Every structure is written in structure tokens, then in C-alpha cells.
Amino acid sequence: MVGFICHICGYAGINQLPWGIDGKSPSFDVCACCGAEYGIDDLTKLGLLHYQREWLSNGGKWFAQHEKPNKWDLIDQMGNINTIEKSYLPYYLK
Numbered sequence: 001m002v003g004f005i006c007h008i009c010g011y012a013g014i015n016q017l018p019w020g021i022d023g024k025s026p027s028f029d030v031c032a033c034c035g036a037e038y039g040i041d042d043l044t045k046l047g048l049l050h051y052q053r054e055w056l057s058n059g060g061k062w063f064a065q066h067e068k069p070n071k072w073d074l075i076d077q078m079g080n081i082n083t084i085e086k087s088y089l090p091y092y093l094k
């Protein structure tokens, strides 16, 4: 599955930009992998880092198990975060 990338967990199957094209319009979609709700769990940079740390410290488990790819590697996926185009990030990360 290829789509937009979650800036919290790196999952690349997001249907629409988490924060819109302007980086200021959260979709309020829930990431199938980390379970973050864009605009709520990542409202601020601190909130994002807190959510990400909590998710990872709980083992980085899939939120929607049925959408988990057969071949999945957390570390590989987290690497996707660095490949996100700057313009696709929330305004506070641009």
C-alpha cells in the first residue's frame, strides 16, 4: 500500500495528508498503525513527541491489526519519517 506517510510512526498507507496541504488543516483521521488522531494527538510538537514515545514504549503495536502488512518492520517503517516532503508536515515541523 502506498499513500501519504504518518509523521509519527512512518506508516506509508495514509489516505490523505495528515495536516492538509497547508500543514494547518488536520484531517482528524486515525493512523491504522500508531493510532494517532491527527490534530488531536499531534496538536503540538510536544504532544507529537509524547504520543510517539508512549506508542514506542508500549511496543509500537498496530492499532488496526487487520491492516497490518504481512511483512512489517518497525525500524524500517520509522525510517520513512525522514523521507516526508517538508511541505507535507504539520506547520510546526516545517
Ligand SMILES: [Zn+2]
Pocket (backbone or CB within 6 Å): 006, 007, 008, 009, 010, 011, 031, 032, 033, 034, 035, 036
Ligand atoms: Zn502513524
